[in-house]
Amino acid sequence: DTEVTQTPKHLVMGMTNKKSLKCEQHMGHRAMYWYKQKAKKPPELMFVYSYEKLSINESVPSRFSPECPNSSLLNLHLHALQPEDSALYLCASSQGTSGADYTDTQYFGPGTRLTVL
């Protein structure tokens, strides 16, 4: 089973709202990722959690706040977003055995389509 789930599927929010995106996996993976994807562009890495600790933040604005409550869950808290933040937000997970294991494979969830008005 290589399933990563994400909720909600769609989200519309105003610039003053606070909302959260959720991601869950039950594959025993120890690395989880948030990506942002705009139309006709490849996924753009935002954050990486390894063993429930934030290991990479790709200089993402503070209006995006990640959280990893446990090894299966990953949240992305959103506050005071801008219309240009509208995108498909993807969660992914992998075994996370470090870069020395070049077979580490990422599996993506279905994504959340976010629209900021």
Place this chain on the structure above:
Amino acid sequence: QKEVEQNSGPLSVPEGAIASLNCTYSDRGSQSFFWYRQYSGKSPELIMSIYSNGDKEDGRFTAQLNKASQYVSLLIRDSQPSDSATYLCAVPNSGYSTLTFGKGTMLLVSP
């Protein structure tokens, strides 16, 4: 940061033909390569991974890796309209569990 190059396309092929998608990469030390398929508005789906020089076959899909020339390709035999999608080539970054993606090649299979 390594570079991964793909022709953005679209690559148009008739139904039943072989579609050939190519990817070149800059880091000679790269050891693994992933092909993801992404339908419009959907998330990337892993379809192939390859680690060794040569060919790897899985159903209608064949991945080919040539490390000396630093390219990896994906062949889709007997292409179907349902294969119409964007195909992303991805290469891991050394020392990290992160990927560098190519910009993707859009494939259009016409009935």
